[in-house]
Amino acid sequence: MATALPSATREIRLVTAPEGLPGPEHFAVVAQPLPTPGPGQVLVRNRYFLVFPGLRTLIAGAPEGVPLPTINAGDVLFGPAVGEVVGAGPDSPLQPGDAVTHLLGWREHALVAAADCTPVGDALPDPVAHLSSGSAAYGALTRFTDIRPGDTVLVTGAAGAVGSLAGQVARLLGAGKVIGSTHSPAKAERLRTELGYDSVLVPGDESPTLTRQLMTAAPEGIDVLVDTVGGDHLTAALTAARRGARFALVGALSGQLSPHRDGDSAPVEIDTFRVINLGITLRGYSGIDHPEVTQEWAERFGGWLRSGEISFPHVRIPGIERAPQALQELFEGRHFGTVVVELPAQ
Incomplete structure (x- = not known):
């Protein structure tokens, strides 16, 4: 009835x-x-x-x-x-x-x-x-970054809706080392123990700078960035980028969640010389430009969920x-x- x-x-x-x-x-x-x-x-x-x-x-x-x-x-x-x-x-x-x-x-x-x-x-x-917001992470990784076996991947805002899936997907696509960033020590622990992150950057007043933490976590540099934050996270990633690094920009939380901004901009200082000399690519990912990703992601996500390969x-x-x-x-x-x-x- x-x-x-x-x-x-x-x-x-x-x-x-x-x-x-x-x-x-x-x-x-x-x-x-x-x-x-x-x-x-x-x-x-x-x-x-x-x-x-x-x-x-x-x-x-x-x-x-x-x-x-x-x-x-x-x-x-x-x-x-x-x-x-x-x-x-x-x-x-x-x-x-x-x-x-x-x-x-x-x-x-x-x-x-x-x-x-x-x-x-x-x-x-x-x-x-x-x-799930995982289609953005999956689309950015599969369309822009061309992950190769052994690549070192950095995910900023790793405890968020996109980031909490981006690191797992990067690993399933062949990444050798996955590094995240978050502002919470408790979340950093969950990223390591629950989601398999190798190391997590936790910026804070009494912590080393993001750049120093990243250099310690990835002394040979990073190959891929999935950036949901922008701001000083993107600046630190550029400092640690290896030749030919591929950066996918998915979000701009540094501007969106700032009480001092309007939520519609996230300016950042970029070392143009480094981008040119190392052949770094930076591309902004928008799902509307890749409509085929939604169904592709759903099929792979469903398979990974059922097999227990992803949470x-x-x-x-x-x-x-x-x-x-x-x-x-x-x-x-x-x-x-x-x-x-x-x-x-x-």
């Missing part, structure tokens, strides 16, 4: 534009009448949605080239979500009971064009794994009312891996 639908649903709205990093006080959980799907639309009951740092950039005002709209005061937040179709309008190819992914998270129910939903197949053993570090935060706090905790670096809000099944 089909479960009766509620008359109302809740969503997270930005109520005031923040100065600096947004906090829970800038958001509100708002109740709305449950919408009815029209032609070509479906109503999806969300089960999980992703909490991701890119929201800071969208709230601050998306810069040129970002394929997502700006979030203004009064707007509902959005982002990747996994859910179940509970209503379908005329001419919809999807039907109630179908599991799908879409981009209208941050709400309990989403009215989505069926064409904007992707059916969840059996490639991944856990629906939450569809919210998917993530934390599930229960309840939509905790979503604003979960975003603040993400900005503060409290969690390890991917952060997901989990909603009740009924």
Whole structure:
């Protein structure tokens, strides 16, 4: 017997534009009448949605080239979500009971064009794994870095959603040594013991500089960089780069998560002479330029998960009312891996 639908649903709205990093006080959980799907639309009951740092950039005002709209005061937040179709309008190819992914998270129910939903197949053993950011790490490593057996790979922001998978993927692709960076000693220990990092850089007021730590961890230099941070992490990586090093720039957390910036820029000083003389390549990876990666990653990720060759570090935060706090905790670096809000099944 089909479960009766509620008359109302809740969503997270930005109520005031923040100065600096947004906090829970800038958001509100708002109740709305449950919408009815029209032609070509479906109503999806969300089960999980992703909490991701890119929201800071969208709230601050998306810069040129970002394929997502700006979030203004009064707007509902959005982002990747996994859910179940509970209503379908005329001419919809999807039907109630179908599991799908879409981009209208941050709400309990989403009215989505069926064409904007992707059916969840059996490639991944856990629906939450569809919210992994690993496709960015996999795409950057396979399209830009051409990992060779024995390469030394550095992953910055290694305890984040992308970084926690990048090091594991690099190892599976043949890397000889994998080094990470994180600002948390506790996370550094988990990276070594749980994810197999050979060493982890932990910058701090009483620690050696990132450059000195990296020179100790990789005295012969690094061959590959997967950079999710930018800033002084990228500067240190350039100092340690070997001839022909390949750098894939995936994120810019140094700017995104800085309370002193607008979240849409991350300037860094680069030694151009070193880049030229050593033939270092730096390329920015964007998933929209490599649409074929999504399915390829899902197939390989699913196989690796089932065989136990890879793990998917993530934390599930229960309840939509905790979503604003979960975003603040993400900005503060409290969690390890991917952060997901989990909603009740009924």
